[in-house]
Amino acid sequence: MVTTRKPLRAAIIGLGRLGARHARHLANKIQGVKLVAACALDSNQLEWAKNELGVETTYTNYKDMIDTENIDAIFIVAPTPFHPEMTIYAMNAGLNVFCEKPLGLDFNEVDEMAKVIKSHPNQIFQSGFMRRYDDSYRYAKKIVDNGDIGKIIYMRGYGIDPISGMESFTKFATEADSGGIFVDMNIHDIDLIRWFTGQDPVQAYGLTSNIAAPQLADIGEFETGVAQLKMSDGVIATLIGGRHAAHGNQVELEVMGSNGWVRIGEHPDLNRVTVFNDQGVVRPSLQSFGERFDTAFTDEVQDFVNNVIVGKQPEVTVDDGIKALKIAKACQQSANIGKLVDIQL
Amino acid sequence: MVTTRKPLRAAIIGLGRLGARHARHLANKIQGVKLVAACALDSNQLEWAKNELGVETTYTNYKDMIDTENIDAIFIVAPTPFHPEMTIYAMNAGLNVFCEKPLGLDFNEVDEMAKVIKSHPNQIFQSGFMRRYDDSYRYAKKIVDNGDIGKIIYMRGYGIDPISGMESFTKFATEADSGGIFVDMNIHDIDLIRWFTGQDPVQAYGLTSNIAAPQLADIGEFETGVAQLKMSDGVIATLIGGRHAAHGNQVELEVMGSNGWVRIGEHPDLNRVTVFNDQGVVRPSLQSFGERFDTAFTDEVQDFVNNVIVGKQPEVTVDDGIKALKIAKACQQSANIGKLVDIQL
Amino acid sequence: MVTTRKPLRAAIIGLGRLGARHARHLANKIQGVKLVAACALDSNQLEWAKNELGVETTYTNYKDMIDTENIDAIFIVAPTPFHPEMTIYAMNAGLNVFCEKPLGLDFNEVDEMAKVIKSHPNQIFQSGFMRRYDDSYRYAKKIVDNGDIGKIIYMRGYGIDPISGMESFTKFATEADSGGIFVDMNIHDIDLIRWFTGQDPVQAYGLTSNIAAPQLADIGEFETGVAQLKMSDGVIATLIGGRHAAHGNQVELEVMGSNGWVRIGEHPDLNRVTVFNDQGVVRPSLQSFGERFDTAFTDEVQDFVNNVIVGKQPEVTVDDGIKALKIAKACQQSANIGKLVDIQL
Amino acid sequence: MVTTRKPLRAAIIGLGRLGARHARHLANKIQGVKLVAACALDSNQLEWAKNELGVETTYTNYKDMIDTENIDAIFIVAPTPFHPEMTIYAMNAGLNVFCEKPLGLDFNEVDEMAKVIKSHPNQIFQSGFMRRYDDSYRYAKKIVDNGDIGKIIYMRGYGIDPISGMESFTKFATEADSGGIFVDMNIHDIDLIRWFTGQDPVQAYGLTSNIAAPQLADIGEFETGVAQLKMSDGVIATLIGGRHAAHGNQVELEVMGSNGWVRIGEHPDLNRVTVFNDQGVVRPSLQSFGERFDTAFTDEVQDFVNNVIVGKQPEVTVDDGIKALKIAKACQQSANIGKLVDIQL
Structure with a gap:
């Protein structure tokens, strides 16, 4: 699909084993998106993202990244306990959110997360059920x-x-x-x-x-x-x-x-x-x-990007994740x- | 193993699907045994045993068979609810008993069956865990x-x-x-x-x-x-x-x-x-x-016959069957x- | 199949790896036959046949065995170069012959062998294409x-x-x-x-x-x-x-x-x-x-015995072997x- | 690998089954290359390349394309008999050439093709042994x-x-x-x-x-x-x-x-x-x-692009193709x- 529209601008939080995979895919394989920023605690990971993937700016604080960058979508691949707060912050900042599974570990936090997600029905939220x-x-x-x-x-x-x-x-x-x-x-x-x-x-x-x-x-x-x-x-x-x-x-x-x-x-x-x-x-x-699951990881992220472009919520909902x-x-x-x-x- | 001893004389109760298989094996494949009598309710099955397997005498009442025949061992392949009474009758008649699994369906009957079996420690009792x-x-x-x-x-x-x-x-x-x-x-x-x-x-x-x-x-x-x-x-x-x-x-x-x-x-x-x-x-x-499991069925019956010949109880006991x-x-x-x-x- | 006829009387030449297998099958698994004699050069093999298989008489010279024993059929499992002369001697002695493959190694000998076999159309000749x-x-x-x-x-x-x-x-x-x-x-x-x-x-x-x-x-x-x-x-x-x-x-x-x-x-x-x-x-x-191929070896020998009993030549002919x-x-x-x-x- | 250099400019000849696959890969999956032109006889195929892949210019005559376009590399996926002349024309025009297998069908043509290829040792020539x-x-x-x-x-x-x-x-x-x-x-x-x-x-x-x-x-x-x-x-x-x-x-x-x-x-x-x-x-x-072989097709083309970028001849030579x-x-x-x-x- 060729469009005259500019690629989505995306950022990622987390560059561990799975985060690095998603970042590589975003930089090299996914159509219609540009990975412009990355957040991680490990400076070697951030260097890698700059040098190997061409990510323009890096951060160690995800809120700074969300506040500073002009982005359409964010990929949350941080440790599970941080998923709810990150998702909430990003949804409230008006971003489309792709969040790795599981949604969280604490039901109260996850319920709050779901509430926030549902209060932004025009932003895409997708979780990582890549299978x-x-x-x-x-x-x-x-x-x-x-x-x-x-x-x-x-x-x-x-x-x-x-x-x-x-x-x-x-x-x-x-x-x-x-x-x-x-x-x-x-x-x-x-x-x-x-x-x-x-x-x-x-x-x-x-x-x-x-x-x-x-x-x-x-x-x-x-x-x-x-x-x-x-x-x-x-x-x-x-x-x-x-x-x-x-x-x-x-x-x-x-x-x-x-x-x-x-x-x-x-x-x-x-x-x-x-x-x-x-x-x-x-x-x-x-x-x-x-x-x-390398191909499945690629295809789910491509699907998220396509969903964001056309404004379509994915088949898998936050409630599926909670259940x-x-x-x-x-x-x-x-x-x-x-x-x-x-x-x- | 060649011995000068005469083959065991055996009878079978039940000539259904599995009974017929055991009978065929006893007549054709198992060493050291001769299938001399068979008991079944269906006259066609009894005819088959006579004509195809060379069984000498047939019965429709198992007690008659046990009382009349000069046999060393009996194979019980009748419907499960009859296993206990048949085993008890045969053990009390001094026979070695091979009884198909499961031992029975009623725990009281099975417990009684076990008691009788254990009271005849010099007779072999083996159940059909052929796997x-x-x-x-x-x-x-x-x-x-x-x-x-x-x-x-x-x-x-x-x-x-x-x-x-x-x-x-x-x-x-x-x-x-x-x-x-x-x-x-x-x-x-x-x-x-x-x-x-x-x-x-x-x-x-x-x-x-x-x-x-x-x-x-x-x-x-x-x-x-x-x-x-x-x-x-x-x-x-x-x-x-x-x-x-x-x-x-x-x-x-x-x-x-x-x-x-x-x-x-x-x-x-x-x-x-x-x-x-x-x-x-x-x-x-x-x-x-x-x-x-055709070979396993053959091998377990051969093992039973060998056990009877040398007077050795099998590894699988009646208690294994009950459990x-x-x-x-x-x-x-x-x-x-x-x-x-x-x-x- | 139960018949009143007496079992075939059979002898075997050769008790090596494959010969021992055939001998075991003849003694224990094949219906309608009795292995009464065996010929081999190795005295341990002959002892084994006597003690384990109940073979009555043993020989070290196959011609002696054929001349002396009252037998219906002979199994030739000796080294290949001997197949033709043994088959010829046995056919001329009026025996039914089961001969292991290949028929021989020298075409002149094999052609002579085929000629003799064909001159005795009422004796069964079967070669060991057990597959x-x-x-x-x-x-x-x-x-x-x-x-x-x-x-x-x-x-x-x-x-x-x-x-x-x-x-x-x-x-x-x-x-x-x-x-x-x-x-x-x-x-x-x-x-x-x-x-x-x-x-x-x-x-x-x-x-x-x-x-x-x-x-x-x-x-x-x-x-x-x-x-x-x-x-x-x-x-x-x-x-x-x-x-x-x-x-x-x-x-x-x-x-x-x-x-x-x-x-x-x-x-x-x-x-x-x-x-x-x-x-x-x-x-x-x-x-x-x-x-x-243990079961195939058993089934082919059983088929040979059945063929001898009913006087039917096997599907596989000596010409198949030669070709x-x-x-x-x-x-x-x-x-x-x-x-x-x-x-x- | 991120470089500041501009992507290679590439064109393709042939948009049949395999040509379309290569074109899709060049447009969507291969790093460091931009598919700017395509040549085919079928106008539907050319429309598809424009609309779906974003190819800028299309041709029905490959020589026109080579003469007109400012390109670094060409992919030849036309019918086999045309491979030699197309390769020769492209090599002589100073292009790097990826040519599908087999090299050709006429040995004289293929020999001439090899000669031309070898006379341009600084241009990359790679043939499609994707396995x-x-x-x-x-x-x-x-x-x-x-x-x-x-x-x-x-x-x-x-x-x-x-x-x-x-x-x-x-x-x-x-x-x-x-x-x-x-x-x-x-x-x-x-x-x-x-x-x-x-x-x-x-x-x-x-x-x-x-x-x-x-x-x-x-x-x-x-x-x-x-x-x-x-x-x-x-x-x-x-x-x-x-x-x-x-x-x-x-x-x-x-x-x-x-x-x-x-x-x-x-x-x-x-x-x-x-x-x-x-x-x-x-x-x-x-x-x-x-x-x-979809992944292999992708990887071989990526390898060709990388070879062109760094000026390295591939392991598989034109002589391998001829042999x-x-x-x-x-x-x-x-x-x-x-x-x-x-x-x-």
């Missing part, structure tokens, strides 16, 4: 929507990080609140289950363990979480979050229908190479969600208290 | 026991029949008590979870549905059952039983360890053929557990009452 | 015969042994004539290509190498052989024989049709277990053709002389 | 170069189009010279075999057929081509080109090493979805090389004359 943009999920969704596998009976979502990421997670979780295993690892699965079934869960039974990583107990985290959900119209679902996969990044979704099933990501194939060696027949595995968060928290609560938890959304 | 004899499960068990995948964190067992079996199931369940979805479809998974982990479950959360087969409600059955189990030392497990698989017979077991995973039966491959056609790349699927039954019933009870159920074994 | 009895090949053959994949365009057959067998092959080939890489490793593929297409090859281009095993040059053998065949009605085929596979025993057949393809044995899966470890997602591989041998030799000749070779059958 | 930029081939190449699979023994390359493309191919080949099945479908495989082994073929045995598409005989084309190549240092290779695959676009490469194998693209998986339906377990397949062409033609010649063909490069 809805992934080719494989879209393909599966189409199969389901076509009725090819009948009515959904059961879903199973695995979000399990490779064991190679344990050290960096431990460091991160020592300093920050991860939100717990279900928020951290299954919030996308929860969104997908709601998206595929059109149902909300009404009851959760969560269990957690640290068999694979006893050291996590010291920082109040769990290595594995498993939850069984009862959905409003009878679908049953299982969530598994973990941080221990020896082979790679297992992001798997199963949709069992009355007339067929689909599995997305049954094996995390790294590429199209099969190796025949003394172990047998081997498919090497992906080690990171970034590799897995996913509440469901993840209910699973955690069930594991904490050892009881079934009823879910009110 | 422990399957090459793939044995291979996986060895990997786990070697420590190759670290400590077990999670297990998942699917026992899902092909949709092509729905009609015969409906007919069967209209006339008889299947024991419920978890007893009928997951009792082997329960045994395998206990076998792999060495742990017993302490709590169950079961959910059931008839989305894929509303007609089953009329006969008090469920098409799908899902249960999440908390095991005594922290392992978590998921069971799924079903009767709706469009592709075939999905008997899948996952063992997630702290240092690797194994999946057994991820796809129910019919054979070694891959078909490339207008659907894509296709692996045809097995349609029955009989095909899947599997209680666990399956607890999952069902949880689904029935909508609450967590504590499991006492 | 025609394998479930997967039969399933693929049915798909092809149904027309499901249209007309055959191309076929590809791999017969590649695991590298673990190199040492025993080197020992064997130092002492005996293997017949060359194409005879030794692809004779079954050749039979399958003729069976699937109904065509004979008219031209061969063979190439061989010892890149993976230079030491084989010292004993006049090749590690790898590749041949391209032009079939009489336009189908094209590729054969690959080898002895170097790091992963296992690769016996793969591809049938490319005008409306679909099938591959049999694309990966030599050991069982139904998938392992997820630090290499990625792994399927362990079969290491021997014996494991791969497969000539084709394999033509591939070898092409490689030896560096030219295209026209094939006259 | 060298594909992640999977690069990964496999690294495995091979690391020595992980030992020495290469054998390679097999399949380039087989889906049957759905038959109609458009027939139309195309009726009007133009495809170069024959090996040039059209296996030129990339030939390049990859040379790249992986570092060897050139010395002898070819080609066979062709029209079993799957007899109608192609009318236009002098073949549906299937198979060739066996003897490489200079003993590696053996098989090429298969075809136009009939029922399932999709089969671009498969096998590298058999003395200590392991790799296969790239064993199945043309469309995405990460596995479908379980009444056919069995199904992986949907890719239908076009464009989908398969691949000669090898493909030798396979065709062998099939035409029914003899082995020695290859002189």
